[in-house]
Amino acid sequence: MVDVTEEEMDNPTFKSDTVLSDVHLHCPNKRRLMVRLNAVGQPVFLSYFKLLWNTEGLASEKCVRESTTEREYQYRSGDELGDKGRKKLRKEKELNSEGVEALLDDDGDLEVVRRPRSASDVEAEDLLRDRVHPVILMKGREDAFEDEQECTCSDIVKIEHTMATPxxxxxxxxxxxxxxxxxxxxxxxxxxxxxxxxxxxxxxxxxxxxxxxxxxxxxxxxxxxxxxxxxxxxxxxxxxxxxxxxxxxxxxxxxxxxxxxxxxxxxxxxxxxxxxxxxxxxxxxxxxxxxxxxxxxxxxxxxxxxxxxxxxxxxxxxxxxxxxxxxxxxxxxxxxxxxxxxxxxxxxxxxxxxxxxxxxxxxxxxxxxxxxxxxxxxxxxxxxxxxxxxxx
Ligand SMILES: C[S@@+](CC[C@H](N)C(=O)[O-])C[C@H]1O[C@@H](n2cnc3c(N)ncnc32)[C@H](O)[C@@H]1O
CATH class of the missing domain: 3.40.50.150 (Vaccinia Virus protein VP39)
Known part of the structure; x- marks a missing residue:
């Protein structure tokens, strides 16, 4: 293993010619911790993926698929899906279903017309989306997590991975x-x-x-x-x-x-x-x-x-x-x-x-x-x- 300086740990660099999986992009901060650099100097993160055993009873119901996107899950897991939350979610779905339009300009370049951001969008985002930045946890230790109990329970899969790789x-x-x-x-x-x-x-x-x-x-x-x-x-x-x-x-x-x-x-x-x-x-x-x-x-x-x-x-x-x-x-x-x-x-x-x-x-x-x-x-x-x- 390489020697890792404090500075390197605190300032992971992501190069522009790399790809980042949506899985990590949308993984809430709380569930993703940077633990060390690997042998080739890439920052290694530890993510906690929760298994939703309780959705099983609903297996045949269409609502399961629709209700477990990450955003909605976070609403639900916080028991925050009151009337206001539900309205926001509905509004957001309506907007999403309008989608984005892809057009070509005079030169043949792709112009993406994005849907306008509404006030409710911004509010909903604040409520739902964690900003994507790593939480630096501990050098060289992979097994430190705020809630130790979660580490060995049967509904958490712990995965070490890197982000934004070539x-x-x-x-x-x-x-x-x-x-x-x-x-x-x-x-x-x-x-x-x-x-x-x-x-x-x-x-x-x-x-x-x-x-x-x-x-x-x-x-x-x-x-x-x-x-x-x-x-x-x-x-x-x-x-x-x-x-x-x-x-x-x-x-x-x-x-x-x-x-x-x-x-x-x-x-x-x-x-x-x-x-x-x-x-x-x-x-x-x-x-x-x-x-x-x-x-x-x-x-x-x-x-x-x-x-x-x-x-x-x-x-x-x-x-x-x-x-x-x-x-x-x-x-x-x-x-x-x-x-x-x-x-x-x-x-x-x-x-x-x-x-x-x-x-x-x-x-x-x-x-x-x-x-x-x-x-x-x-x-x-x-x-x-x-x-x-x-x-x-
Ligand atoms: C996009 S990743 C998918 C990894 C994983 N299955 C997942 O979905 O998270 C593609 C995988 O194919 C592997 N791969 C690429 N070329 C390979 C080869 N010649 N022999 C075996 N595996 C290869 C890569 O190392 C990588 O793990």
């Missing part, structure tokens, strides 16, 4: 699709009970940790020692959640760009022959969240899926969660989603594959199941299921 480090943040997949796991937990699971591109490990609460064994895989160390730290931080269901999460290196598992005993996070055999013998679920943002990586991930499913003893179900990201491109002079189109084409190719060993069947899962985590379930979030059925 693209090659996006796995060190938590992405919204990971929450969608986590919600689905908790909603369908009987389906996953006692399963052996493989996660590809697990990042901070949050989805594997949630899966570890119900499954028997989860291999949470990714690349980069730094990231894998952070992921392992998160598994340790949440051990008590997994112990309840006697599940375990093993953090392993799995690079989609390589043909083989890393078995070098000298390498950190490498696989033993027993672990590879265990995976092939028992794995029936593969999952991945927010891993389709680069066409080359999408192809590599599908090649990995193909290879692994062909080596499994049993049929297997693959769950892929993603957020469709829309971009305006000059080339198309329109809003497009190229990474998503490539994903859909590759998914189609997989389904149409003539293969004597495995039949792949693809189906979308409607994202209307109840929410256990607090985030905005935007319509761009999608969940796909692939059944890889062994034919022989």
């Amino acid at each position: 693209l090659e480090d996006v796995g060190k943040q938590v992405w919204r699709a990971a929450f969608l997949l986590a919600d689905y796991i908790l909603f369908k937990r009987d389906t996953f009970r006692c399963c052996s699971v493989l996660e590809l591109g697990g990042g901070t490990g949050i989805t594997s940790i949630i899966m570890g609460m119900v499954a028997k064994r989860v291999y949470c895989t990714d690349v980069g020692e730094d990231l894998l160390a952070m992921c392992e730290q998160n598994v340790v931080l949440n051990k008590h959640l997994m112990e309840l269901g006697r599940g375990e999460v093993k953090v392993k290196k799995l690079d989609w760009l390589k043909e083989e598992f890393c078995t070098d005993p000298e390498a950190l996070y490498s696989w033993s022959e027993e672990e590879i055999a265990d995976l092939h013998e028992h794995c029936t679920v593969i999952m991945a969240a927010d891993v389709f943002y680069d066409d080359g990586l999408t192809d590599a991930l599908f090649r990995t899926l193909y290879r692994i499913t062909h080596n499994l003893r049993n049929s297997c179900t693959v769950y892929l969660a993603l957020e469709k990201r829309l971009n305006f491109t000059l080339r198309h002079m329109d809003v497009t989603c190229e990474a998503y189109s490539h994903f859909r084409n590759t998914l189609n190719d997989l389904e149409n594959l003539q293969d004597r060993k495995i039949k792949y069947t693809v189906e979308p899962i409607k994202a209307d199941f109840c929410q256990f985590l607090i985030y905005e379930r935007i319509e761009q979030l999608e969940l796909w299921k692939i059944i890889a059925e062994q034919l022989t």
Whole structure:
């Protein structure tokens, strides 16, 4: 670990060529504490994500989805949703549904016409939105939090992550699709009970940790020692959640760009022959969240899926969660989603594959199941299921 000066801790710098996940942007200050700098000098934050077990009774009611966006949750959690609050919320929803208009000016530049800010907006914002800035807690200690009791209870997931990373480090943040997949796991937990699971591109490990609460064994895989160390730290931080269901999460290196598992005993996070055999013998679920943002990586991930499913003893179900990201491109002079189109084409190719060993069947899962985590379930979030059925 690097030596961290007081000044460095107090003045984390965010560069402009970095990306920041909405999950962290909207995470209230109270739940996000800066704890240290990691081995490459990035500020590490510890966030507390609350599991909303009490929404379950309302699972089939449409109101669950509508009532657990972060803003509303904060109204509710403070029991502040009086008449005035309700009116504000309604007004805000009306305004939101008007949306924003995207227009091109004479030169073809994109002009975004934003809805006017009304007085009620500003008031509501003051009431609801925490300003985004880190709270610096303690150097080198990850486990200090104002309310110690919260640390080990069964409805808090603690995740160390960085914020505003360059693209090659996006796995060190938590992405919204990971929450969608986590919600689905908790909603369908009987389906996953006692399963052996493989996660590809697990990042901070949050989805594997949630899966570890119900499954028997989860291999949470990714690349980069730094990231894998952070992921392992998160598994340790949440051990008590997994112990309840006697599940375990093993953090392993799995690079989609390589043909083989890393078995070098000298390498950190490498696989033993027993672990590879265990995976092939028992794995029936593969999952991945927010891993389709680069066409080359999408192809590599599908090649990995193909290879692994062909080596499994049993049929297997693959769950892929993603957020469709829309971009305006000059080339198309329109809003497009190229990474998503490539994903859909590759998914189609997989389904149409003539293969004597495995039949792949693809189906979308409607994202209307109840929410256990607090985030905005935007319509761009999608969940796909692939059944890889062994034919022989
Ligand atoms: C956007 S992040 C998603 C992380 C996490 N699943 C989530 O949703 O919070 C994409 C993940 O894919 C991983 N990844 C990228 N290239 C990879 C490769 N060649 N092999 C394995 N994982 C890779 C990244 O390291 C990163 O963790």
